Amino acid sequence: MTETAFFLSPAALTSLVFGLALLANVGVKLWLATRQIRAVARNRAAVPAEFSQTIALDSHQRAADYTVTKLRFGLLELALSAAVLLGWTLLGGLDALNAALLSVFGPGYPLLQPLALLAAFALINGLIDLPLALYQTFVIEERFGFNKMTLKLWLADLVKSTVVGCVIGLPLAALALWLMQATGSLWWLWTWGAWMAFSLLMMVIYPTVIAPLFNKFQPLQDELLQERVTQLMARCGFAAKGLFVMDGSRRSAHANAYFTGFGAAKRVVFFDTLLAQLTPPEVEAVLAHELGHFKHKHILKRIVGLFAFSLAGLALLGWLSNQPWFYAGLGVTPNLPPQMGGVVPNHALALLLFALVVPVFTFFLSPLMAQLSRKHEFEADAYAASQANAQDLSNALVKLYKDNASTLTPDPLYVRFYYSHPPASERIARMGGKIVPA
Template sequence: MSGIVTALDSVIGRLADLADTPSIPYRTAVVWLSGLQTAWELYVDRRQIPKFSVPIPPPELKNHLKKDTFKKAQAYGRDKLNYSIANTIYSFAVGLAFIYFGVYAATWDSTGRFMARVGIAASRTIVHSLLWMAYLTLITAIPGLAWSYYYTFVLEEKHGFNKSTVKLFITDTLKTWLLTAVIGLPVLAGFLKIIDIAGKNFVAWLMLFLLGIQLILQIVFPIFIQPLFNKFTPLPEGELRTRVEALASKLKFPLTHLYVIDGSKRSSHSNAYFYGLPWSKRIVIYDTLIKDSTPAEVEAVLAHELGHWYLSHPSRLILIAQGHLLFTLVIFSIFIHNKALFEAFGFDPRLAVSSPSGGSQPVVIGFILYQLLFEPLDTVVKFFMNSKTRKYEYQADAFAVQLGFKKELGDALIKLHVNNLSSPHSDRLYSAYHHSHPTLPERLRAMDDYTGEHWLKLSPQAKKEEIAEQHKKED
């Protein structure tokens, strides 16, 4: 094992030397990569636009979408897409401005001057790093409020989904910022301290640290954090509670609590989920789902969700995420001391190896610059993750169907689709890139095969031929 570690260190060292070359135009590379990513996303979005002009719903939904509802769904989808396109262009422009005007280096220097004014020693690198990150977060978050406000009070309001108030919007924002500071800053401090202590061996220790943080947040978030935003009440006795408890017992799901959440306080969209430790799980159902569905349909939705648990989908996704994190940190170890990268963005290149003020190296700068360079490559990761989650959705649907909930799950999904005004038509590439779930027509057709494997394995052309054949039979 030690031989493998030594060989890996040698490879990383050689790659780091090759990457730390002044002739590499890192600043230009980031601009071009970001531009290509933006162009790609705009291209994918552009492919979806014609779908909102299709005059009739898919055949699987033609008996469930009234004419006016179909028009509303098309209009809602078009407005959301236009919003997404505008936000993508805005984000690219802001990122470009940050690079062009040297905002990253300028804010690092300004937070250093602030520390000097208030009497904080320049050698306290971690304090400087936390102030810098807080500053960067604020100057991007404050303009972002306008986008959030528009989405909530203009777009969602226009289509009848917004239930929030300006007061609630403001308090939610302040709570989110406070929680981000209370949780995020200590985690970042720990992240930087581990790298400072562990040196070149930081990857393994950082993996353990971040895995521990993720597990803690999974437990803490629904118990202590989400109640700051929503009210949880026990599901009252009745048919629905009896059905859910019987389903959990049948599957040996370790159900300990069953809650209703007041999702209608902010939106009329619906959802249901579970969380907790392996031996103690809690199920949460949105009040909007209960209001719009029969007890049998809610039970079918939960059969789908418990299918994810039964088939170990959450655990598999955690393992995939850890693999991606490991890859990210290993590549970061190549760039952590890259003087050429620091200098390309206006930083003192000495900061790549140490702090001129006598403190530890400001690792956070290298990590942010590294993210700027490699973030566009996450486009590939996004495709991969969506392909996995879509497959898991088919499997969870099949699980519910095999339990005897085919009709109820289909009816529930159709109601959710109709009530949420989900887009009836989706471009194949757009859906693969943006959607973690298959489209509703795909799910309904897959459920007819009980496992979903038949439809999942078909080529796009074969799917079109099957649809055409089905149309002939219906006519």
């Protein structure tokens, strides 16, 4: 056997690295999920001592069952997503779809064929995910009393989201493809600029144009709560365009509150389910926590980080799109047929391959991102304790964990890897609150 027999071609090496990374990805996710299932099931029989006076055993067991059910369903989703990913890449699904559309449109449509490829890919993936979404909503969420949607409303949301996606996504994709073809070797920089401009625009128009298509937003009517919230925002130096209540109960029993918008378009939104569960002082404390994110510039830092990662990712894609082994190693033919005396790259193939493959590798950065997010949550809690009442925030956290059926006994390693928010016991202990009976 000659020495050269031990060397792999760049394409074969790409296939091997991707396969090993996918195997490691699935293996780690499976390991972490089984750890979490065992930890929650092991502690199902008794409420943690610090919560024993606040959380009833049946609520604790409901949360445990809900968590385990979602995790087991997640294992099915994990297996399916891995199979679909292999089908699109190494098994040739994306290459076959591209060839089929090329035979329909021919080489004379350098923009239409790639755009059709992106649309067809999104449609097929959406159809694959549809049964899972239906099961999660109408079986799992229904079983635990969270789903409030009818099938008619679910279908209406699906139609609306599809239409909005087409109206916004297709022109944006066409612009990106045109920039990739028309701006030379620095197409990735122009595309990044267009993407950032679009992202900022969406922050402005989403609250007033898109969100109302799915939910009703009414001005906050509770005068006592409105006064408390207004005084809190004045103390914190925060200005919002309005305080709104969203009909979250129309779809789910889960509760939340959030800020949306950008610049002068910022608004405070409360789920009606949140207002039904918490007292005015507790709502004020939750809002103070959200204001803490703005005080510490967490939102701005995340936006800047997103922009930086997007720039780095597109720069990497700009290089990979010119490497034949990147395509061949992932199961696709890299170029359209020659036309006009040259070879025209199919940038849609590069975009799709990159979007499929990158999450396999960036998954291993999850612990770092989760740790940073938990740090931000602790900082926001500390700010809330300084501007409102720490005990009110502690009480609100316990109620939200109870009403949302969040487990109080997660596996520590699972927490460190996935949790964007620290467990309730850690948050309450850190800000000096107590777990008291409701």
